Amino acid sequence: MSGNTFGKSFTVTTAGESHGLALVAVVDGCPPGIELSEADLQLDLDRRKPGTSRYTTQRREDDVVKILSGVFEGKTTGTPIGLLIENTDQRSKDYADIAKTFRPAHADYAYTQKYGFRDYRGGGRSSARETAMRVAAGSIAKKVLAAKGIQVRGYLSQLGPIKIEQFDWDQVEQNPFFSPDASKVAEMETYMNALRKEGNSVGAKISVVASGLFPGLGEPIFDRLDAELAHALMSINAVKGVEIGDGFACVEQKGSEHRDEMTPEGFLSNHAGGVLGGISTGQDIIAHIALKPTSSLIIPGRSIDSDGNPIEVITKGRHDPCVGIRATPIAEAMMAMVLCDHLLRHRGQNADVQCTTPVIAAEAE
Amino acid sequence: MSGNTFGKSFTVTTAGESHGLALVAVVDGCPPGIELSEADLQLDLDRRKPGTSRYTTQRREDDVVKILSGVFEGKTTGTPIGLLIENTDQRSKDYADIAKTFRPAHADYAYTQKYGFRDYRGGGRSSARETAMRVAAGSIAKKVLAAKGIQVRGYLSQLGPIKIEQFDWDQVEQNPFFSPDASKVAEMETYMNALRKEGNSVGAKISVVASGLFPGLGEPIFDRLDAELAHALMSINAVKGVEIGDGFACVEQKGSEHRDEMTPEGFLSNHAGGVLGGISTGQDIIAHIALKPTSSLIIPGRSIDSDGNPIEVITKGRHDPCVGIRATPIAEAMMAMVLCDHLLRHRGQNADVQCTTPVIAAEAE
Amino acid sequence: MSGNTFGKSFTVTTAGESHGLALVAVVDGCPPGIELSEADLQLDLDRRKPGTSRYTTQRREDDVVKILSGVFEGKTTGTPIGLLIENTDQRSKDYADIAKTFRPAHADYAYTQKYGFRDYRGGGRSSARETAMRVAAGSIAKKVLAAKGIQVRGYLSQLGPIKIEQFDWDQVEQNPFFSPDASKVAEMETYMNALRKEGNSVGAKISVVASGLFPGLGEPIFDRLDAELAHALMSINAVKGVEIGDGFACVEQKGSEHRDEMTPEGFLSNHAGGVLGGISTGQDIIAHIALKPTSSLIIPGRSIDSDGNPIEVITKGRHDPCVGIRATPIAEAMMAMVLCDHLLRHRGQNADVQCTTPVIAAEAE
């Protein structure tokens, strides 16, 4: 029944639920000699943190991460890195009344069917709270990638019906939506306010891009780079679709239109999203994900209780009206993990991940 | 650099390239006591086989599969099943002139960058020929699932610009496109004829559905059922997008619209595609995939050769103008593998996969 | 470079070094519905704890374990169990003078060669301190096994030159050596006192036995029960040999002598140690391990420093003169992990690990 470890060479194992004592993670396989501090991890954690704007859940968590092991004198040692985030705001009382009900579109029913019962406080393990550890672990992956000149960044490409039209990386961190289009922010604010008033929620589309990658990363046929990206991204709560490059637009494309022609100066387009045959081409890796609307609504919905009786469900408590808003750093973290894992599996050219050089003068016989 | 094994409890390992001696697979973890013959596997292999209609590649392969081990007196023994498909039609000469060129949108460039050189005959390992073994292995998974009353079926939902409008499972096997809409077949034929004349190719959308599943399958958080389905389906050649349930349509949905309400009689809708929190709900599992247009075109394209010189590429040889046409049995195979793998990892209710009962009268002390 | 996860279906991932903030572990795959408290884990931790007798290291650690997640209302939920043991006695100053020296027979040299530098405080990750988490995780495995009537117990079978001659399980917990032979305890005490005075150390032999097992556990050919036991037991610090059943005595045995004959009442002997063809026979599983003498000695030894200069090493600090003494609960933990992992991989008869029965009245459509 295990399923809480991701990766092969760079592995991330997490534990912890919404209202337990703490979230914990073990990041294993990080190369030695990389500078790492808690402040490095806090940057992305703060980007994901709830309660920072009125458009996300009002649960307030400091999300302060502690590095318990694997770092010595400011550098990774090559041994596993233990991470801890304590849960400080565990208001369990809000959830007592849902202990025996199943919220429509929530994991309640599936979890109870699988395990026989469930930790009903705040969604337990199925809560998006779990993603805080993904973000912390992803920051370590980003540091490893940065040492090779690889950068992973994400942005909101659509919020419900509102699509971005202009693109400026510099805008992404300037608004609470991670929108690269500053001209849409006001519209998004208005939309979200109306949505909150309505007690409803909406979906979103997030895009993630890795740049600076060399060609040759990925292990066909089942461990293709794109397949593992799809795995990683689809494992994020609420994600229902993953595209690489042009994605579903390919269905109506002709071959002459889709193919990325090459010249001695490089590719002329990037419909493929940086992956061919499951292997990186050296172009930007581009992925898009669709997130469904949150299931926790104030609008009543039909459901059943654990005895099978029909009930009407209204979800109180603190929830995100659009989980997509906080999903950008999570999606970045998952892409970073996949790339870092593949980087450490990779042999041959560009395989050297910087490692402190051994200082031993005398070789063994 | 390994990456040719899929699954954890039901594992499929394949080897073999387009123009080698043979394709080979080891299917490990199949429960004992399941009736299995080569004829069982041949059914799906024949559905995938090239050269059966004028709309697919004219390469002719019998794709006759041999079971080398793991079956005794007509039943699986619980030991690994070895499979062999010999390559009979290996016309390598067609490919000699592309040995030093990179075809745009083909895996040539990525493979060469990764491995330093490549088996250029017919795409080598990156050829869709490899999928024959997936189909054979998937048929074994289907047999295991069938013993639990679970059925996996697929169909073409869109061919280039042509979308299906009517739906009849019985029609799917009645036309060369796996279209459930008989009324669209003539239009598809006309379209494909024009495409072939043009020397071009087009994308497609395939849908796969599993029915008869119980609730509770899937291992959160990283081994979610939907995440592993995304992995499996994205690992198919030419796939650029994966959706579970409503997929990208979720982006514009509101929560009140998306959520599947429940009554004592069951769910009232299936926007989720049968998975919540990474665990099956008991409803049909529904996935859609986008396949890009084939990269092998007669229309000239700009590219480079292995010395970096600009060249113009025209791909001769035998190719599929729409790889999506033959992808239906492949997508079914991958979904069947994922479900079978999860079924064998699953504990608790519904965990019993039929196994011949031991016949030993005397227990050990 | 990852390597800190053990198991496939019941996985144990650990992190933490001798003088870091804390040890941490994630136990993933534990079935739901099993009663579990911190007190359950503390029992075995206290058996392993240093400083409890004058024959072990005088480092004093309370080794208090916290369960951070995966348990709700006293029962496991099926989600991953996070464990934390804080390091309270971190006297790093003892180690400052060995930062640049390699102690003979210690992992110092190998770690530095691998990672380029090392956390030299108390052996860092190579310290036996890490085994505290194995013991905690092993206790969870023991609880799962107990629910199936399977018990894992260990004992000291040889301390340096002193072999046990009488056998009584009840004696094992009555002396600081885990000796089942009460008549040898005084001799062991005298021997250990002399050894400590000498500033030397000595090896030991530990035996572990699982009883109550059903026949049929184990997955040939590479995941044989005995092969994974060998892996698990050899992974314990200082272990240099593993035997199953008669072990190395088999070399001189004849087939007529070694084979365990069977009658309708059961086996007549157990030379095989409960495993044939990699699968359990239903008899007791018996394994023996050899532990080398500790490398940290007061007796000077020749070595080199990190510049390659010859030096003389004397190891001060707090050390075990016989690591074997505290190895009994560690060996039990590793055997319990292997058996629990195989139990959860096992299909067919006896596969049912008790899981709380789902309580949902209405089935999904």
Next chain:
Amino acid sequence: MSGNTFGKSFTVTTAGESHGLALVAVVDGCPPGIELSEADLQLDLDRRKPGTSRYTTQRREDDVVKILSGVFEGKTTGTPIGLLIENTDQRSKDYADIAKTFRPAHADYAYTQKYGFRDYRGGGRSSARETAMRVAAGSIAKKVLAAKGIQVRGYLSQLGPIKIEQFDWDQVEQNPFFSPDASKVAEMETYMNALRKEGNSVGAKISVVASGLFPGLGEPIFDRLDAELAHALMSINAVKGVEIGDGFACVEQKGSEHRDEMTPEGFLSNHAGGVLGGISTGQDIIAHIALKPTSSLIIPGRSIDSDGNPIEVITKGRHDPCVGIRATPIAEAMMAMVLCDHLLRHRGQNADVQCTTPVIAAEAE
């Protein structure tokens, strides 16, 4: 129930039983650009082949291996290597009378209890015939290691009561026992003739040595080099014990005696067997294994049939009176696989496994 894949980065998956159509293997993760031919593999296969001397089973198998994929123009391509060995001498009739009986000390009983029935022809999957594929795959591992200057060799160190006393690597291949002591060969022949006449069998001890290794290989804590060697070696049929370096002799050693002191010129001894803290030290890796006597005897033994009735068993057919005799190349193969797998997982210094250099002039943008 899967368990037929070994390794993480260099993986070997095998299938096939004693009397099926063929043995098959997939070797995945072999670096590209290594020269490989069927003749390379045949060398070791011929060393393991039955029927070459009167001291091994009289079953005659040519054991001709075919490379089905993964090699192009004489070099590995980096894609998976498919291997096939057809079973030519399948005299199943010898086994018909044991279909319903359990031979003492044979895997019959355990397999039947696990799977509910068994392929009784020649032991099915539990037959040592399966090891032919290990030897073929091991030869590929040896080629990868050889490219790094690492050599793996084995020898018989004890045949029943006869221990070798003199040591000469050059003698090992000069006699049918792989004995490095020519002076013992006549004694071994006499012993084996008497054993055969008696209808009995005997155990053996085999040693394997890797030389030319650099320090730093191995991934603590669970994937230690010694732990994975123990796993690999214990997975060989009939092996009941594994030692690294001094092994069980450590139990009576003192620390001052066991420790390998170091000087600027290197280590002064190798009691550790080349591994400290689970990581290679650069010294020779030394392992010893104990093989039990074959269970197939002409001397009658008490057993039961599948109805639980008491029976007397005499095993006819063709068997090895000492399985240890042919185990030397198998043990070498397993050690080679472990080292090759660790070599390909290894990062940092010495991580470069020769890979054909990519020849692409123009980099992607």
